[in-house]
Amino acid sequence: MQSINELVMNITEGARAAHAFACEGRAGEARRAFINDLAAGLLCTSPEAGARPCGRCPSCLQAAAGTSLDIVRMSRSTGASKTGRETYRVDDAAAFIERLSMGSYGRYLIGIVDEADTLSEIIQNKLLKTLEEPAPDTIILLGVSNRDNLLDTVQSRLSFVRTADYEGYTASDAEAEGADEEDADAKLQAASENIAAMYADRKHAFHEIRSALDRNIKSREDALYLLNVIEDEFRERMTAAARGERQGSPAVCAHAIEEINKARMDIRREMQHTKALKRLYLDI
Numbered sequence: 001m002q003s004i005n006e007l008v009m010n011i012t013e014g015a016r017a018a019h020a021f022a023c024e025g026r027a028g029e030a031r032r033a034f035i036n037d038l039a040a041g042l043l044c045t046s047p048e049a050g051a052r053p054c055g056r057c058p059s060c061l062q063a064a065a066g067t068s069l070d071i072v073r074m075s076r077s078t079g080a081s082k083t084g085r086e087t088y089r090v091d092d093a094a095a096f097i098e099r100l101s102m103g104s105y106g107r108y109l110i111g112i113v114d115e116a117d118t119l120s121e122i123i124q125n126k127l128l129k130t131l132e133e134p135a136p137d138t139i140i141l142l143g144v145s146n147r148d149n150l151l152d153t154v155q156s157r158l159s160f161v162r163t164a165d166y167e168g169y170t171a172s173d174a175e176a177e178g179a180d181e182e183d184a185d186a187k188l189q190a191a192s193e194n195i196a197a198m199y200a201d202r203k204h205a206f207h208e209i210r211s212a213l214d215r216n217i218k219s220r221e222d223a224l225y226l227l228n229v230i231e232d233e234f235r236e237r238m239t240a241a242a243r244g245e246r247q248g249s250p251a252v253c254a255h256a257i258e259e260i261n262k263a264r265m266d267i268r269r270e271m272q273h274t275k276a277l278k279r280l281y282l283d284i
Contacts, residue, residue, distance in 0.1 A: 003167050004034070008041030008052045011139075018159035020131050020140040025163030027115055027145045034169040035141050039063060039071050039110040042139060059106065069105045072096065074113045077228075087189075087225070088113075090232045093123040097130050104137045116142035117149035118186060120193055120229065122236045124151045131157040149186070191216035192226045196233040199281060200256075209281045213274060223273035224264065230280075231260045256284040 011018070023038070025031040037053055040063035044052035053060045062068040074096040077089045100111050111130075113119070119127075131140065131154065147155060163169040195212050198204045217223050238253030240246045263280040267273050 001167050002165060004037050004041060004169075005050055005052060007161065007166065008038065008044070009049045012042060012052070013049060019134050019138060020142070020158050022116070022142045022144045022147065022150070022155075022158040022160045023163055024144045024147060024160050025169065027143065030169050031143050031163050032114060034163040034166065035112060035114065035143055036063070038141060039112060042108050042110060043068065043070055043106065045107070070108060071110045071112065072099050074111070087228070088119055088123055089228065090122060090126070090235060093119075093126050097126065100130055100138055100140075101135070103135050107137070109135065109138045111138060111140040112143075113140070114143035115145070117144045117146050118189055120189070120232065121151060122232060124154050128153055128157070146186075188216070188222060188225065189229075192229040193233075195226060196230040199230050199284065200233045200237055206278075206281065210278060213277050217273070217277065220267060220273050223267055223277055226277065227260055227264050227267075227280075231257055234260070259283045 011021075021038075023031060023035050025034065040053035040055075040060050042052075043059040043063060044054055045057045045059050046052050046054035048054070053063070055061075055064070059068065063071060074088060075092050076087055077092060096111065096113070100109060103109060113127075130138075134140065142158065144150065144160075147160065150158075191212070195209070195216065198209055198212065217226055234253045234256045237246065237248055238250045238257075241248040241253065242250045259280055262283075263276045266276045
């Protein structure tokens, strides 16, 4: 079993010529610790390449304190997921990509996205250009539980590292207990993305929409999450249409976003969520 120090040395000394890594392992503290240690090691200024992260140099201390200017994490918006967790949205990805384009203050700029396999297809596609053509000093670290949830185009640009292959980063029993909850969120996200595409494509009969909603959207919180995903879908299509990258009317998308906001307000005012979602499909 290798040490994290060996992996850091392989990357920084050029043995692994990659700029984007998927750190593959069960979501939780063990994987987060691995990613944090890898980021710290890449920025570590110890003269001993095989001892990074040293845990003592200014870079390591800043990384541990969460004050390093060269470690950038994609933030998440609150109040969207079924269990009250935060979720990645298009605006979060745009801010992350913009910061990565600005370059580092020191040796490297490390971009971190934990639970990257929960990113929507829209956000993954937005990340593609950054993964294809990063700045020379930029390294991207993605936390991944299931690589199959990543687009093939994204996977092809990553070097995969299994966290369990490195000393001290095996998942705990407590993390295993949370796996079912993680699965529920992943299923809700996948279903919401499919339904959002149905709303935007306008190619499905009303009974198909009704059936999809009844199967997958079980609560007010689910419905609010779905509305966020639908809004992101229309915003992405509106931007693409305005640039001439795809067919469609920006005005139609703008109208849809207005109706989505109305539906959101109706649900928050205690309208039955199933009624608000079905009416939304008819109104847009």
